[in-house]
Amino acid sequence: MPAPLRLTIAADxxxxxxxxxxxxxxxxxxxxxxxxxxxxxxxxxxxxxxRAFDVCELNVCTYLVARDQGVALTAIPIFLFRKxxxxxxxxxxxxxxxxPEQLVGGRIGCPSMEAASNVWIHGILEDDxxxxxxxVTWVVEREEDIPFTPPPDLRIERAPPGRSVVxxxxxxxxxAVSAPQTPPALIKGDPRIGRLFPDYAxxxxxxxxxxxxxxxxxxxxxxxxxxxxxxxxxxxxxxAFEESKKISxxxxxxxxxxxxxxxxxxxxxxxxxxxxxxxxxxxxxxxxRNIETVIRYTYEQGLISRIFTIEELFAPSTL
Numbered sequence: 001m002p003a004p005l006r007l008t009i010a011a012d013x014x015x016x017x018x019x020x021x022x023x024x025x026x027x028x029x030x031x032x033x034x035x036x037x038x039x040x041x042x043x044x045x046x047x048x049x050x051r052a053f054d055v056c057e058l059n060v061c062t063y064l065v066a067r068d069q070g071v072a073l074t075a076i077p078i079f080l081f082r083k084x085x086x087x088x089x090x091x092x093x094x095x096x097x098x099x100p101e102q103l104v105g106g107r108i109g110c111p112s113m114e115a116a117s118n119v120w121i122h123g124i125l126e127d128d129x130x131x132x133x134x135x136v137t138w139v140v141e142r143e144e145d146i147p148f149t150p151p152p153d154l155r156i157e158r159a160p161p162g163r164s165v166v167x168x169x170x171x172x173x174x175x176a177v178s179a180p181q182t183p184p185a186l187i188k189g190d191p192r193i194g195r196l197f198p199d200y201a202x203x204x205x206x207x208x209x210x211x212x213x214x215x216x217x218x219x220x221x222x223x224x225x226x227x228x229x230x231x232x233x234x235x236x237x238x239x240a241f242e243e244s245k246k247i248s249x250x251x252x253x254x255x256x257x258x259x260x261x262x263x264x265x266x267x268x269x270x271x272x273x274x275x276x277x278x279x280x281x282x283x284x285x286x287x288x289r290n291i292e293t294v295i296r297y298t299y300e301q302g303l304i305s306r307i308f309t310i311e312e313l314f315a316p317s318t319l
Contacts, residue, residue, distance in 0.1 A: 004031040005230065010043050011057035011220075014080050015252075016279060019244040027240035030233060041112075044145040048073070051223045055237065057081065058221040060291070061119045061298050062145040067313065068304040069146065074227045075314050076234055077283050078220040078241045084207065085121040085215060087200030090177045092169055092192050097176065100131040100196065106175035109139045109165025113156065114146070114303060116217040116294070117180040123297030124207070133301050139174060141165050151302040169193060205273075214278060216290045227315050234315045242281055249277065283310060283318055 009032050011017060019025045021034055035053060038046075044059050046052035048066040051073070057080050058073075066073055091097045110118045125131040137155040141164060150156055159165055166183045168174045170192040177183075186193045197203055208214060220241075227234060251257065255264035270278055280287060288310055298304050311319055 002029075004029055005233065006031045006033055007054035007233070008033050008035055008052075009055040010035040010038065010047070010053040011055075011080060012040075013037065016080065016245045016248045017241065019247045020240060025240060025243055025247070027233070027236040030236055030240075041142070041145060047221060048146045054222060054226055056221050057218050059114065059116050059145065060216055060219045060294055061114045061116045061303060063219055063221055063313075064295060064298045064304050064308065065114060065144075065146050065148050067308065068306070069148075071146070072224040073221045074224045075219045075221050076238060077287060077314060077318050078238065078281050079216045079218065079279065079287070080220065081218040082214050082216050082279065083117065084200075084204035085117050085124070086197050086203040086207065087195055088117055088121060088179055088182075089196040090166070090169060090179065090183060090186065090193055091175070091196050092172060093194045094192070095172070095175065097196065100125050103131055103176055104135045107137045107139055107157075107173075109141065109159065109168055109174045109177040109179075111141045111165070111179060112144050113138060113140060113150075113301070114144045114148075115180055116215075118178045119294060119297050119301060119303070120215045120217075121178060122301060123293070126297075126300065136175075139165060139168070148303055154302040166193070208273070212286055213290050213293060214274070216287070216294065219291075222315075231315075231317060234317045238281065238318065245277075245279060245281070283314060 007030055011034070013021060020032060026032065032055070040059065043056065044062045047056040047058055048062055048071055063073065063075060097103065112118070122133050126133050134153050137157060139157045139159050141159050159168065165174060165177050166179065166185065169177045170185065170190070176196060183193060252267065255267050258264070258267070260266070291310060291313070295308050299307050
């Protein structure tokens with residue numbers, strides 16, 4: 001019997017892959033070697049620049065920019081990270097800004113233009129007509145995971161060296177910040193920072209009820225050469241990730257294991273809202289529409305030069 005194929009994998013330690021990380025289950029014919037935890041930008045850059053891993057949790061927008069520039073990566077529809085994003089636009093309450101329309105003509109900070117959180121919420125606000133992407137100046141904090149050439153009408157500035165966009169917001173140097181993470185200053189109750197949408201959870205539920213979309217932030221990517229050479233690994237990985245997710249879902253169906261006071265109530269609500277699985281894998285109709293939406297947003301925001309099809313982006317056996 002041949003020895004299992006050893007594949008390196010880089011991903012955050014999600015509960016949905018705990019069984020894989022602890023090796024209580026394994027993909028058929030494969031031994032997964034999990035790489036040490038690293039920040040998202042470090043992991044993303046290592047994958048798109050050096051193809052540093054065999055399997056990688058990767059920002060969907062960075063993946064699209066990489067593919068637009070000819071980087072030989074192929075996606076499989078394992079979506080380890082999703083998140084609604086109405087709660088990730090921050091303002092200084094003293095500015096009096098309470099609606100996105102008031103940001104037109106202003107300056108908005110963000111870690112990078114490619115961050116999927118930014119692409120999603122910017123696209124949502126452009127779709128509803130409240131904040132066109134080209135109507136503001138974007139002030140970015142760091143280099144992109146993979147550099148791109150912005151169109152002439154997309155105004156981008158670089159934050160001063162050593163300055164964070166959150167600090168600039170709190171010093172009245174920016175009108176808003178669009179960021180993937182909740183700033184620690186807000187959690188600590190600093191009065192100089194608040195959310196543009198304090199009722200973000202209500203807005204996110206409304207968005208889901210209207211669109212059916214739970215925004216996909218990250219796909220799973222493999223080097224194209226590896227997929228071509230060993231096509232059997234794709235269904236093996238798909239099956240193993242699905243089985244690991246089922247184990248996680250079963251674990252949390254015992255709502256006593258959660259440490260949040262209303263975990264049980266929230267679990268029941270989401271179980272009904274999402275039909276039993278909020279994190280479906282595979283290219284289902286709703287996942288296709290999810291990916292097609294973020295492709296459109298990435299294109300409309302000037303990060304890629306054309307609209308990709310699903311068939312171009314995902315391994316043939318997953319279509």
